[in-house]
Amino acid sequence: MSGVKIIPIGKPLTVRQRLLESLGDVLARQGFDGLTLEAVVKEVGLTRTVVLRHFQNLDDMVTALGQSPGFWPPVAELQDGVPGRFAAMPPQAQLAHFFKATIRGLLARPRTLDIMAWELLSRNRYSRLLEYPRVRRSLEFFETVTGEVPESLDLTAVVAVLGGAAMFLAVRSRQSGVFGGLNLYDDGDRDRVDKVLDLLVAGILRQGGDG
Known part of the structure; x- marks a missing residue:
């Protein structure tokens, strides 16, 4: 022994x-x-x-x-910071909040970011097993979104593009500190990313409504 x-x-x-x-x-x-x-x-x-x-x-x-919540932020954590008023927020604010809260949740989980960096280099059944719960967690979050989201909007593609960008930025900030002049561990840089996410989501929903 x-x-x-x-x-x-x-x-x-x-x-x-x-x-x-x-x-x-x-x-x-x-x-x-x-x-x-x-x-x-x-x-x-x-x-x-x-x-x-x-x-x-x-x-x-x-x-x-x-x-496990230690690996990926649960829905309750993603909605933290806006308790009791998430449902009253307009749809674009709810959607943008998802990406912003995901970034913050990942930055608080450095081990998860290290594992995600390995995902970029190798893929096998174990990496896929870690992906499935993330997808389910996203679906659970979007089931809580209230208000009118244009039916013509391809929400799956929106989440894939913006979510992928958010995760990549978080991983790069963990691995190299700065990407494109931004360090998400810096409060000022993270606020800049938050503002861009607000603009992007608002523009996407507006275009989706026009379509």
Whole structure:
């Protein structure tokens, strides 16, 4: 049992969380290629038997990581800052708030940004398992949007383009500090991005309504 840490089995949630954190650390450090259950077992310092008491297999663990609030901001967090008044905001403000809140949520999760940087370099079933919960989280958010959104507006494409840009900027700010003269960790630069998002969403909705 040398090197094996003893964690009380009577606290499964604590063990699960430590396992997910260890999985996140492995992914952030070495990416998706060659990811194995053994690497996670070594990282957390538990036996394979203990790990498999909490997750069926590595796929199950990766899925759970993607669904965890520590990896991706939940809808409640994305709406934080406007409690009780989100539904009263005009549609363009609600949509813009999604992208702005996503940026802030990601900047608060540096390990997630490191993992997303690896996604740009390699794709496999594990990276796809992390994607599915993100898509569902976005759908959950947009189900809360109130007001009139033009039926002709291709909202899926809008979210893909603006969401992709937001995530890329967050990843680049984490990796290199500055992209295009902007550092999203700087409050002033982040405010500039917020204003551009407001303008873009307002313009998109206006054009969609004209169409």
